[in-house]
Amino acid sequence: MFKLRLLTAVVLVAVVLAILFLAPSSWALAFFALVAGLGAWEWGGFAGGNPFFWRKLFPLLVMLGCGLLYLLPEIRLSLWGVAALFWLVAVPCWFRRRWPLVGNVPFLAIGLLLLLPTWGALARLYALGPTRLLAVMGLVWVADIAAYLAGRAFGRHKLAPAISPGKTWEGAAGAALAVQAYGFGMAAAFKLEVAPLIYAVLLLLLTAASIVGDLFESLIKRQVGVKDSSALLPGHGGVLDRIDSLTSTLPLTALVLTLVNP
Numbered sequence: 503m504f505k506l507r508l509l510t511a512v513v514l515v516a517v518v519l520a521i522l523f524l525a526p527s528s529w530a531l532a533f534f535a536l537v538a539g540l541g542a543w544e545w546g547g548f549a550g551g552n553p554f555f556w557r558k559l560f561p562l563l564v565m566l567g568c569g570l571l572y573l574l575p576e577i578r579l580s581l582w583g584v585a586a587l588f589w590l591v592a593v594p595c596w597f598r599r600r601w602p603l604v605g606n607v608p609f610l611a612i613g614l615l616l617l618l619p620t621w622g623a624l625a626r627l628y629a630l631g632p633t634r635l636l637a638v639m640g641l642v643w644v645a646d647i648a649a650y651l652a653g654r655a656f657g658r659h660k661l662a663p664a665i666s667p668g669k670t671w672e673g674a675a676g677a678a679l680a681v682q683a684y685g686f687g688m689a690a691a692f693k694l695e696v697a698p699l700i701y702a703v704l705l706l707l708l709t710a711a712s713i714v715g716d717l718f719e720s721l722i723k724r725q726v727g728v729k730d731s732s733a734l735l736p737g738h739g740g741v742l743d744r745i746d747s748l749t750s751t752l753p754l755t756a757l758v759l760t761l762v763n764p
Contacts, residue, residue: 507737652676715750
């Protein structure tokens with residue numbers, strides 16, 4: 503299993519790097535839309551019900567939505583604002599109340615809110631430069647790895663035992679510290695002029711958003727009774743399993759960057 507997981511990871515990294523740095527921009531945007539479509543296909547598996555709609559029409563609807571965001575970039579800011587409210591306000595309430603996600607309309611709305619703002623954020627950050635997009639994605643990966651290592655070494659207090667028993671407050675603290683170091687390192691590398699205190703708070707917020715995104719997908723999978731979103735990525739599960747933290751972090755990053763530098 504480890505060899506399979508490692509091989510899949512190497513292939514994924516190679517594909518992503520090739521798309522970001524070697525392919526034309528149109529190919530990159532189409533690749534982002536394909537990822538969103540595959541995520542929609544997996545989300546449809548959570549929904550059940552009408553397989554024709556969820557497995558065929560919903561992925562098409564999401565990719566058409568990506569095309570609409572490409573043609574009308576002015577609506578992205580509003581969409582990121584809605585996504586920020588969802589992740590920072592609605593989802594924490596969701597964790598507390600344990601709302602069941604039932605009915606086609608809620609599944610449709612949440613699926614669109616997960617995937618369309620993420621595509622818009624990918625397009626916005628990619629336009630700033632593939633290296634910057636990769637740096638923002640790296641923040642999520644640093645948070646995930648640091649949370650795992652700190653949790654394994656020091657974890658004693660469960661963060662959300664009913665949702666993801668393996669996550670701990672110590673792991674979250676480790677993620678926050680690692681992201682601070684990474685974020686200020688990236689600021690120095692890109693020669694960003696930032697107010698240190700505001701920047702530190704933003705990094706802390708992004709770390710929290712990353713953890714919330716991961717926990718939210720775990721909660722939905724628990725509610726529908728599945729371990730992985732699919733088996734598309736051997737050894738890793740599905741696309742949503744790999745981008746869960748990105749769906750919460752990238753729209754928030756794009757929102758902040760756009761407000762600071764329209």
